[in-house]
Each structure stands twice: as C-alpha cells, then as structure tokens.
Amino acid sequence: MSSDLLLYTDRQEVGIGDVYRYRFTVDVSQLPPGTQELYLRIKNVESPLLRPFYMSGPYSFYVDVRPCKYDEDKEWEETMQYCCDLRPDEYFHAKFLINENSLLEGSRHSWTVDILSQICVTAGPRVKYKLKLGTTRKSTKQREPKTLESCIDVQTWDTLQLWDIPPKDSEKPVHLVIMTHGIFSNVGCDMLYMKERIEKAALNSDDDACNIVVRGCMDNMGKSSHGIRFLGVRLGKYVLRIYDELSEKYNVDKISFVGHSLGGPTQTMAIHYIVLERPDFFENVQPVNFIALASPFLGVANDMPLFVSLGLTIGTFGITGRDLTLKHTPLTSTEGFATMDSDGKKRSLRRPIMELLPLSPAQEILQKFQNRTLYASVLHDGIVPLRTAALLYLDWRSLAKVGQLRHEQQKSNRDDKENDDTPVDTPGASPPTEPSSNTTFMSNSNGVTGIIPEAPLDKTATAQFFMPHKMVKYRKYARAQVTDSKNPDGSSESDDQEFTSPSKINQEEAKFNPPREASTILAALSVITSPLPTQEYIKYPNTRTDSIVHDRLYHPSELPPPHYESRPFYKKIIYPNESNNKLQEEIAISWQKSMTWRKVLVDLKPDAHNNIVVRRRFVNLFGNVAVRHMAETHFGGK
Template identity: 20%
Template sequence: MSQKPVLAISHKVALSVGGIIRYRLKLLPSHAKNIDKLQFRIRNSAPIYRNITPSSGPWKIAVALIRNPDKLPVVPELVPSISCAQVCRLYASVNHDDDEGCNEWELEVLSEMILQPNWIDIKVEVYVPQVLLPSVLSCDYKDTRAICGPARPEDVLRAGDEQGLHLVLLTHGIHGSWLDMLYIKEQIDAHNRDNGKTITFLTDTNHAGTEEGIQMAGQRVAMDILEWTGYCDTEQGQQLRTAFASTTSKSTTATAATTSAQNKTIAKPFPRGISKVSIIGHSLGGLINVYALGFIEEITQGAFFRTIQPAHFITLASPLLGVGFEHPWVLGYALSLGVIGQTGKDLALENRSTKPKRSASPATSLSPASSMVSQKHSASASASAPGLSMECTLDKGPEPLLLAMARPGSASNRVLKQFLDRTSYANIENDMAVKFNTASMMGIPSFDMDQFFSPEGAATQPKKSIYHSALVSVLALLIPQIPPRARFLGIADAPSPVVIVERVEAGSVEKPDGTFEAQDAITTTTTGDNGREAKKNKTNKKAESVNSTVPSDRSTSISTTGSSSYSWKSASSSSSNEVSTKSRLDLALLVSEGYHTGMDWTKIGVFIEYEAHVQIIVRRKWYNLDGWKCVQDLAERFNFT
C-alpha cells in the first residue's frame, strides 16, 4: 500500500519581470533508506483570465529541477511553460546507495514575462512520505536579488586592501531583464572566484523602459554606476543625485532607493575600492553602454574615468551601426515610425531635427500630467544644484544619436579610446534582430561568408533565409524547446561556436573602393573539430572587400562605390539637411568610420545554429545550451582581476 505524502515545505512567493527563485534541498543521509522519491508541486496562482491578456506579457513560469547540481555533467528536468492556474508535478527519486551530496536537488523557478512589470503569485510545495519528518529535508532559499544582485565592496575586499576591485557591469537589451545576463555573471564569478577582486553588477534599472530611447536608458545606467561606486556621495555627486531624484520614474526611483540604502552601509568613499571597470552589453545594451560612458564623462567632468581605469568594453550582438540597412526596408520604415518608441527611431538612424528637444532626466514621462510635474521638478532641481550642467553634448544637435556617439571627439568616443581593449561579438547567421555587419561594424575584413557557407566551408548547416530565422525565433519564444539529454551529456565535447577572431587596428576603415586598409592587423581564427583550422598571422595589406562578408542573395548588399564613404572633416561640418538625406547604409558607414578612427577592435564571429540572438548570452541557462561555450570563451578570454 502506498504511503500518503506529507507536506514538508510550503512557500508562497511573487515573481515580477525577469524574476527567479532557487531552492537548494538536501535529504539527510540517515533518512535516505526510508524513502523512494520526493514530490514537487509548483503552482502558477495567477488567475486564469490572465491567459487571454498577452498584451501585458506571457503570464507563464518555467521550472528546472536539477539533481546534484554541483556534479557534472548535469541533466535537468525541465518544464518550459506553466500557464495561469496550472500545477506542475515533478518527482525526484532517492538514491539508497547514498554518498556525500548524492541526494541533493536544486529547484529553479523563473518568470517568462517580458513586457510589463506585473507580478505572478507562485506556490511551491515539497512532499515526503508520512514516515519522515519535515526536519529531515534541509532547504536553502534565494530570491531574485540574492541571485542577481552584486556583492558589496566591503564584502569582497580583503583585510587591509584599499584598492584593486574590478567592477564588471552587464547591461541587457530591449524588453530584457537582468535575468538575461545572469549566466554570464555566474560564469565570470566562477572563473574569478579565487582572485577575490571581481564584482559583477547586473543593472536592472531599464526594466520595462527600453522603448524610451537610448538617451533615457543610458542615463539610468549611468546613475546606477555613479550611485553604486559612491560618486553620488561626493559633493558634486550629491547635487547630481538631488537633480535627478525628482525626475526619475517609479521603477528608477525604487532602484535608486535600494542602491542608496545598500551604499549607506558602506563606509568607504568613492571609488569604494574599485580601480577598474569593464562594460558588457547585449543587443541594445551595447548602445546604452556607449551613451552611459559619454554621459558619465561629461556629468563628472572626466573625474570618474580619471579615478577608475576603463579595462574591457564588450558588445554581444549589438546593433552598433543601427538597424535597417541589412533588413528588408519595411523594418527600417516601421522603426522610423516609432513601432518600438524612441528606441526604434534611434536604431533606424532617424534625424533628430524634427523632434522636440528631449529632457536630460533619466526617465521619460508616461503622461502629459507627469510631464508637467517632471518639468516642475527639473526646474527646482536645477535651482538646488547651481553650476551643475545637466545637459549632455550627445543630446544636442539634429543628427542621429548613434552617429553623435560615434563622432571622434564626442564624450562617448573619448571614453571608448581609454579602454584597454574593445571587443564585439557578432552572430554570423541565425540572428533575426541584429545582423552580422551591424554587430561587427561592417564585417570582419578577412572573413569570407560565402566561403564559410560553401560545401567546403566550416558551417555545419546551410545558410538560411531571414524568414526562416524569424520563424525559428518566434517559435522559440512561444514554445521553448527542451534540449535532449544527449546534448547535456556531450556539451563538454561540442565544438566552440567561436569561428573567427580578428583584431582590426585603428584606422582600418572602409575605403572609397569598398575595401578595408588593415595596418598590422593580428588575425586569429578559432576553429572547432569540423574541419576548421587555427591560425595566427600578421598582415600589412588590403583586406577583402566588405562585399565578401555579405551573401550575394541579400537585397541590401554593401555598396562599393565611392559615395558610400565620407571624410569626417566634411561630415562634421555638413548641415542637418545633408545628414538627413543620406541613406541608412551611408549613415551606418559614417558610424563605423567613427568607431574605427583612433581605436582598434577585436571582432569575434560566432556561429550558432538556433536562435542565435539569445543563445549568444544564454538568456535561459538550461534552454539556450548552444551558447554555453560562447559565454565560456568570454569568461576565459578577458582578465577581470
């Protein structure tokens, strides 16, 4: 006769956008012989009518149950979608031949909502046979902030240390959350655990606010950095905090309040033991970071980066040159009309001459009433902080914001040049959102994409159309696929998705004839086991045409005529009308030229076969398995000590 299970653990919790909770459960060895299995019940307590309100986001949760999570290889049991008012039941068998840590499980529950800051009520229950007492099952619980939040500097600095911490900031993309960058944070922490000098900081200030424009999102990230490093506790920083506090949105105010509360327990002044800073951004997050760097440089009058050394600047599938010149024209047109708000216009390289001047506040207003209040607060803030310039030069002028940030001499460009290195990861294929040329700033000169996808090339799959990529991406979002057990077991032997790494020296920009001039370019091609070769060489010759990196079947191939290249001298002195008449491709070339003037870049091509845009960062740890080795490459390639 089967035993009636007894409730051992019951916990109710609410998850918001990008929320995650983890339970670490362990069955004491002395009781293992009395039980065959444990039962887990996870209930999505959101009312059932929420299933028909997709406009506010998918009201679903996902569950992963991992046995012995500290032992490799790990094969989780996954439930990708639990809808409103549904219950998921999972059973965990007990190993009677118990040894240390053999009967240990990690239960992970995460929210799949991506659009609005709503909350889902969740109930987690664990049942054991009646012969056992609840006390035999230990449970360690961590909420979203405990998992994603950064450590405090005083908890990391060793006794007697005053300096030496390396701050690594990670910024998510549009409609994202800090959960998107969690896997990268965990891998960086794991690779640098022994040095005791690395702090990873997931900024979450742009939750549900990424459509408000790169300017607003960048200012929020900048304020997060200034608050956390203690700059806002300095005399000028206090004025800055006062000026911004009255104009922030509700979500930003809550984040700033939490950050300030944490900082009050930190006795150390700016820079709180931090000597280096590295910046990592995914998708739109890369552009948000570029703006934030320029904003910090101007608002602190250069004091921040004179105190804290910029180390690594890294982008992952970021549309550095904007969006539209590689996609069907209808996408660029839709973005220019504001389909995804001001952010879409920024990405479409829309001229700002016809737009009203935007406020320098870190958040936009959501209604006319709030706009009036914001203006009132802004005026009072300026009065309370005399002499403090709240405007950033990047916000002035009519030209597209992406072009303004790339201009040589701009605040963002100046800070980028101070970094020890700059690296862009770009998906070669299967990225519907951010194509290869914009993510790598007009391609990698010596990489021949046509050859890569030829029968003799290194691609394991034939080239797919943009429509196929779009369909795969949408289906992956709506119906997450569970990787088979064999892929988890064989991930250690899987080839690396990084197929080419090339360093392009400063001044390697597109020539009027459509070629790149590479000076002492160090090229490293990293290959896997499928016929790819590893090589290192130095060249001092003209690289291949950008046309070679664009498949011939694309309707928006890169032009090789002289009209596609402009000198900065003439461009900087051109009128707003001249800039507004240029095509998106011409503007993208100007942006690319700005980023290649006076600074070198390491460009990394990544080939992921499925839904590459989120796989490259492993947006969901157990579902985006193909990106594990790409994140591993990032964690091992850079020194974050």
C-alpha cells in the first residue's frame, strides 16, 4: 500500500453567519504502517483580487482544529492549530497528530475541524473553499481520494444543524434560550462558542431547569442598520414561531434571553412585540434569565467622539445609528409598541426608542425574570463603554478605594511567589460564585482581590491630579455613585458618612481614580490589530490573567437622586451635552427603579467587545472567563 493516500476531499461555500463542522474519525490500524500523523489542507479558492473588498465581505473564513480530548478549561500539552483569517487564494495546513490527545477508543482517533465565515456586512457574498485530508502532505495535492471507507468516518454539520440540537431529555419540561447578535455580527458563527458553553453547562447539571434548547434568530443578519424596532419585531416573530414549533414536540415552560451588544436592546424590543401579540405568553412560559453582554442600553451619544456621533445622527449607519445617539426618526413604523401607558394614559411614541424600551409592557415582564444580569468590560471596549453597558449606576467609590490597594497587593504577591513555588489557580480557572448585596468583589483564588484595573501612575497624571478637569471627571462618576454602597469588608459606607452630592465634593474626595475611558478609535482598530492569545495562554488556564473584577447585585433603593431633574435653563446653553445627559439619566433610572440587576464587570484584553462573547474560539479566548461564568451561573444549576 502506498503511503501517499488522500483519504477525504470536499468543496463547500459559506456565507454570512455560516459555519461548517467536520468530525474525522480514523481507524489508524488500517493506515499504512508507521503513520504518525495526518495532513489537512484547506484552500480559500476565491480570487485574490477580492482581498481588499473588506466592507462587502470580507471574503475570508476562520479555521481551527481540535483533538477529541481538548478542553479549554484544562491544561493541555499539544500546540493548537488555527487560522484567524484565511483570505482569498491562501492555504491553511494542519497536522492531525495520532496520540493520546486524539484517542477515542481502541485504534480510533478523532479530530474536529470548524470553518466559520468572516463575512459580516452583507448577506449576498459566498466564499468557496476546498478541504483535503491525507496521510502525507504530498497526498493532499491529489485530485481524487482512495477508497478506504472502513478507515475513515466523516460527520458533517452545517449552521442549521448545529443550531438545532434537541434537549437532553425530551420527556421533561424544556427551557428555551434565545440568543441575539449585535451590529455587524450574526448568530450562526459569532455566538456559536457561547451557545455550546451554555449547552455544556446544562448537560453537566441535574437541575430540570437546565433541560435546555438554544436557538438564535438568523433573520436579522446583514440588516443591522434597519433600526432596533425593526430588528426587535423580527426577533419577536421568530420567538413566537420557534416556540410554536418546539411546543409540538416538547413542553416548553421556561424562556431566557441572551444578547450581545445591540442584541440587548433588540431582545427588549422583542419582549414588547411578544406581549402585544400574545398577552398571555409570559403567563404560560416562565421568564428565567435576561442577560446582556456589552449592550448599549443608554445609547452611545455621550461616549463616542463628536465626529462619530454626528455621523451616526445624520444616518451613516441608518436608523440604528440614530437610535444609538438618542434621536427619534420620523415616519418610521410604530409596530410593536404600546400606545397606552400602564395607567391608561395615551403614550407619545415620538421619542427615542432607547427611552421607550424600559417602559411598560416590557417593564412588567422584565420584573418577572428570575435573573437580570449585565456583563460589561472595564477597559478596552470603546464600542460599548462601561457606563452605558452597566446602566450608569455603579459603586464607583468602593471600586476606587479598593484600587488604591492594587500596588501593595501586587508587591505582596510577587514576594509570595518568590518564596513559594507551589502553583496556584487563577481567576480564569476559578468557578463562578453567587453574589449578594454585600458582595462587591470576587476574590480570586490566588489571593488577589478583583479590582478595577488602573493605568500605571506617571508624572503627568500626578501633576494633573488636582487640575479642574479632574474635579469635573470625578463629578461625572459621583453622579452615578449608588447610595448605601458596601465596603469590601461588607460594612456600609452610610455608617461612616452620608451620600455627598456632587456640588459638595471637596479636594479630598477628588482623589479618585476611575477606570480609563476606552477609545472608540482604538477599539475599532483592535478588531483588526488586537493581539492573539499565545500558545501558552491557550494551553495553560493557570496563566490567564483575564478576570471578573466586580460582581454585585444592585437594588432600586440604592439609586441616587436624579441630578438633571431640575436644572437651570442656562446650563443647557453652557453644557452642550446637558440634554443627552438628562435623557441618559432618565433611561438608566427607568431600567433600574423597580428591579434588581446583577452587574458583572470583566477585565479583558483588546478587542474586548468581541472577546466578551468569544466570537472565535481561539482568537477571542480572552473572554472565556466571562462566557464560562455566564453559562455555569445561569444555566449550570449553580
């Protein structure tokens, strides 16, 4: 038998949101003697002339290879092979090592290959590729495979099949989980990792509430600019349709929503639509989890550079851009919105949609959810910055106080490591914990209390510390400081002092170091230029430094008095952002005045906006700590 055997070949094409998965199972006892590895060759067969056309594509795809025993949460010794962006007319070569890592049983070894489309803007383009697997690199250049049906078994799944996994027990009540993507994103590829982490967490739980099916609406891919109302109505129609289909086979009695970025407001709009179409829906189906990751619930009017905000306002990103800059777009449909308030008064719909989202009837439904959780990046997310992703109000004062201990703790840890060679776990490997009203920070298992990261102190920063703009910056955070905040030791700050209004802030209180504000421009560039995880980072979870730095329940009673409620008219002239600040404050209060929210802050590397959902398994693995926490806490029975 020749040693140059082409075992398998395939040609496929992928479009926006498309993923193609291969599972190769090979009986190595039937391969030529001495075969220690197999060779994979994948080519993007599109013309190289398409490489510059990024906005209409890009015409590329992501590839990764995983032996059957690989687990991102466990230590691993083998180099992981992947290509973050296989562009037109380029090749990807990988080796299937025949060893213990790939051993399935007996002489059978198995590997999984994922191919995910990178097309993100329009739904039209398709990218073609060729895949070959052989016993030598030379064999992958052959045209036709040898007939060895008993040697190799290949299972394939496309996007629809991967997103149509049944519940683990069809006889028990089913918990429906709806996932929603953000701008320039899609469900099929970008939320696949998070979907499978949720399924993995549920599979390992004996709780009946974890008998889940995960579904995602693919009707909105490529339509991000059509506006939140448009996207939410389509999502609402999808939820009702998929519920009806599943109810024919299962007893669906629970529902959860998980949204990333624009998916947070979109799933809220869907709730509005569902309640109007079927008022009894949430009486028959129990709402369990409402989860949003890096979602701009307050818009981005005050968080973007002026030229970006103006561009969004004038319609460079369609109706969605105006929605996010808190502008009302006339002559648009009002489908999905109630025309009457809960008290029977007629409601004006000529308002920004972000202002309408937290109102009834969605507000009453949101109150019924068992869990309402927000995940936000502390740094490196200039797309959806911390203040809007965390609904403005946080325990900023305690975060700053604990931050002052950072340097002492780091020095102490360095000294301990020099004197102790015993390995320790890290935040990335620590299991999630339940928060309480007294829980301000998650204590990492290596003894370092999770804190808001800060920039290294330099002479310029020290000189500017007491400059007037420092006071202005502090006031911005002081206005969003919750009252009766808890100290790290569990005691209440109100025991020592009353809440101090921003107008009474003195120089001593101005010694405050909030997290750095992320740059929108750098965040956009980081999508293309962000660092990739090292092999050490991928293989050894105990080397990962990404962590959850804040995890706490926030109650309505902690909201401070509105700052912009009764302001003199002249301040609207002096401060050009006065009206936007007032509107953001009103929206934030509407979201939080009648319900408790769990706010989880994470410290992730750039590009944090995509990392927080692990858009691609290895490229965005920095966000695994957030996805794992979300999945195990809300769907793992913990």
